[in-house]
Amino acid sequence: MKGRFRFIFIGFMLTFLAAWIGLVVLPVWGLGNFKQTPDPKTGEMIPPEFTALEERGRDVYIANGCIYCHTQQVHSARNRTDIVRGWGKRRTVARDYMNHGVAQLGSMRTGPDLSNIGVRNPSETWQLLHLYDPQITSPGSIMPPFRYLFTEQPIGSDGTSADAINLSGENAPREGMEIVPTEKAKALVAYLQALKLSEYEIPEAAAARIDSKIIDSEIK
């Protein structure tokens, strides 16, 4: 091997290029051009796009790193318990994410999967309380409190604001004060409410359901 560096260089760039075509070009070509389809019942185009508010919520989700504890991907019942746990009615497929902008599939399940949290728990009151301090709704949780997404303000002359959260006991605000969610907290909850990935009757939905034994029997 005397001085044949050019040879080596071409070699290691070619091996790289091969994988680059296989794992970058192919996915972009095969998975990067989904179009919405009409819902077979309502004719609405699905999966829907996020509203501006929900999109801001997604940005809050990203900025605060929810992805490091929560996934957004439902796996089939064949080898996981996602469906049994009620994390979704069917496994998710690539098209489900087409309008997500920045995919938040995640790789860690310190907390439950959130693909369908908008169906499982759509309550804004619960979500806000949980974000303010998970110990209130889920004692023993290790999810961090997001109190910094709320502000304390004096109660106005016409009584507590409509969006003040209901805190009692040691969490209660000081005398004459109330805790209200910031715009960020509201947007985040709107985003969570919009997460219903397994709900849409996209073309792949039927096949995805077959993967899920439990749902299979329900359908029959």
Add this chain to the structure above:
Amino acid sequence: MSTPDPAASEDIESEEAQRERSLQERLKVDRAARWPVGIFIASSIGWLVFGSLIALIASIKLHDPEFVADNAWLTFGRVRTVHLNAVAYGWLSTVAIGIGLWVLSRLCRVPIEDHRSLALAAILWNVGNGVGIWGIFRGDSTGVEWLEYPTYAAPFLLVSFTFVILTAVNLIRKRKPGHIYISQWYIMAAFFWFPALYFTAHGLLILAPVQAPAQPPINWWFAHNALGLWFTPVGLGTIYYLVPKIIGRPIHSYYLSIIGFWSLAFFYAWNGMHHLIGGPYPAFLITASVVASVMMFLPVITVAINHQLTMFGHFKALIYSPTLRFVIFGAMSYILVSFQGSLMAIRSINNLTHFTHYTVAHSHLGAYAFASMVFFGGIYYIMPRILEREWPSRWLIRLHFWPCAIGIIIYFVMLSWGGILQGIAMNRGEMPFMEIIKTTMPYLKWRSIGGTLMTIGHIAFMASFIWMVIDRRKQGSEPTLFAKRTTQDTPATNASDS
């Protein structure tokens, strides 16, 4: 490598003259590396300590969520991310550049000349990291795992790395005639692979993002290969250079090292999709990576055989040589982490370990017990040579080695175990989620203990490094070893006798 061939030795005198010449050559190479390599290494240690302290905050938060909870900058999702980026780009990448350039310069037998552009590169690299980390802290993360630095940090890194590549290419082009050693292959390849990976991923995921469903495959291809085609080859190149140097004996098999290189180049690049097993993707895409991952047994076994046979009969040297102790710890972890990784890519095993702390433990075995340990060893070897000054205290080196070694073992064993329990619990559908959290709790606390030990080691390391740089008294003195050297066949690790 330029180990003189005994059969070719002429009469004694000319051999001595030859030795003198190569000594002078090495001195020149090392002196020229002092500033450029020194800056990269020094700043990498700063990032290491910063990254460890931040990691500790993140780790404590996982068992004590009220710990510094009311500061947005310090929420778990941000500190965890700052930690990852600080150690991946601030520590590992920076030190990989420093050590990589030095090894190249040594093996090409060409002094580094581009001092100004490299100084600029080091500054830009650190500014890029600083800006990126500040961006994550303030909530500008891109939301793409492993690429969280906001867009405005990337240009610094791009320009900086361009200068680094130019220097590397310069060294290769001006190299003295002769054999190209395997470390040169690995390091050159890594210097091209990393930017190709980074800017493909950054371009397609952040600058001009492709539709969301196509993002995760690119994302995991990048994230896995940042380890596989960047830290791993620089780490292996470093092992291949240092081990024969320290024990004074050439690498066991030249051909095995070549097979190891090409099989790594061929298979590693296809890894990554196994992070998406069971996910919303066509099976063939994932299978490609599963197969490639299992095929990684090939390069790993060749490297393992080669390293161990080179070391065979010389393990005594571990008693006194700090460099060797770190490097061999790393080399053995490399074998372990690679076997483990191949197994984890198999679907049935992945089904248990995916989404759990087991994966976190695995990545620390790779990034820390392998890559970081090897780079520590590299720093212990390089600094005395480029500064022409010895390490100030063997006690500080011990205080670096033992807490880090014990810390990472605690970290790895406890978190892996906790991860397996977590996986078992998660796969039992009737087990309520809160119970799963309870199951993992003790292991999360053990992680903080392991992490504390590692951080103590890093602080000792930084102290030792700073002391060495500011205290000129140890100029050209005896090498700082753990114990007296016992064997004759081992050249000194001190500056005058590389």
